[in-house]
Amino acid sequence: MPRTKRCFLCVRGLALLLCCLGCGRHPQPLTIAVVPESAPEQIWLDEHAGTLRAASHHGVRIYWNAPDREGDVQRQISLVEQVGDQKDAGLVLAPAQELALMLPVRRLLDRHMPVVIISSPMTLPPRPNLAYILNDEDQTGAIAARAIGSSLHGKGSIALLGINPFQSGVTLRLRAFEAYLHREYPAIRITDRRVASDSFSSEQTAAEVLAATPRIDAALALDPSSAIGLYQAEQQQPTRHRITIIACGQDASLFALLKSGFIDAYIAQDSYTMGYQAVDAILRMRQGLPVPARVALGPIVITAANMHDPAILARIANIPDEPL
Known part of the structure; x- marks a missing residue:
């Protein structure tokens, strides 16, 4: 067999091998980090549920992590800094204290990571990769x-x-x-x-x-x-x-x-909708699509008259069976 033909067959075989190996692989879904103020509070459990629902619709993953106790600002700072190290696709953050979180959030923005602030606003100047979804x-x-x-x-x-x-x-x-x-x-x-x-x-x-x-x-x-x-x-x-x-x-x-x-x-607060819309906003940012700089969601008013309404119950997690 001529040398030229042998080389052609080797190259062709290598190409087929690489193709076969590649066919068995699937692209990893994007991961969006979600860092609420603290883990045990219902407001953040509802937010988590909203982000998971959006993730299932868009085919992405949620990495949800939070301080174990309320007011642990240093732990939240550490979690935000880890988001940059992990190179996640974006961050959904409910800041426990605005001034303390300002620097780590600004660093992520400078690295062009999409960031959505929910629940409590921060005084960061507008950027294409920054959005707020807040309570009215x-x-x-x-x-x-x-x-x-x-x-x-x-x-x-x-x-x-x-x-x-x-x-x-x-x-x-x-x-x-x-x-x-x-x-x-x-x-x-x-x-x-x-x-x-x-x-x-x-x-x-x-x-x-x-x-x-x-x-x-x-x-x-x-x-x-x-x-x-x-x-x-x-x-x-x-x-x-x-x-x-x-x-x-x-x-x-x-x-x-x-x-x-x-x-x-x-x-x-309608934290379920906040979580859902935050994930959607991050994905739109990554696609270069316009995102509202600030959205104010109307609150949910819960009274004795509507507390058993399915529409209300669907947006509130972990309801106890008995009063305190």
Whole structure:
């Protein structure tokens, strides 16, 4: 056999071998990292469910990791830094503290990684690979003010619990609440304001509020811990009169408190939709498609009248069978 023909057959055989080897391989799906504030809270479990639903629709993977406890900012920073090392396709982040997360997020953006911030905004300048999907805090504050104002028939005194200056979302919510209350219900006075506290001290804070003179007619709990603190304080020293309690947050305990009749309503972020839309936005960024720089999702208002509605239950995870 001539040498030229032998070389041709060798090259052809090698090509066929490589083709056969390649036919057995499948491209690995993209992996999108999701880093919420903490693992055990219901709001982030709902977000996780939304990201998984979007991932199944788009054929991508979700790498979900979170600090084990609330407020562990250093752990969240470490997880965000790992996202860059793992070279994931994008990041969905719910920042626990804006200033602390600013530098690691900026580094990812500088490396052209798509990033979607959910739940609480950050003051990062607009970029093609950055988007926000947030709760409509103006609407949340207005809903809370309207609920309390209507319950009190436009007059009385209230307390605010769970004020957190480090959470821009809570600050915006509080500002909207006060603006609506002063405009629509000027005869309602805010007589007590308390900053956010952990689960260990929230009961003591709530007990002080309930025991204060003059007594309050209603309370707005800006986070679940404050609502739980009010419940625990009430169990220890029952008050002589019932007060209206509106809570903000997304926690299984709030559903239990509503079911027991202790709170009148709670206003939750639509974190399921946030998670779904965040994954969709990252994939659109990777394809070079336009993505809205900022989306504000309307909150979910949960009351005794709609708490068993299938449309509500489908967006809330881990509901307990019995009240606290």
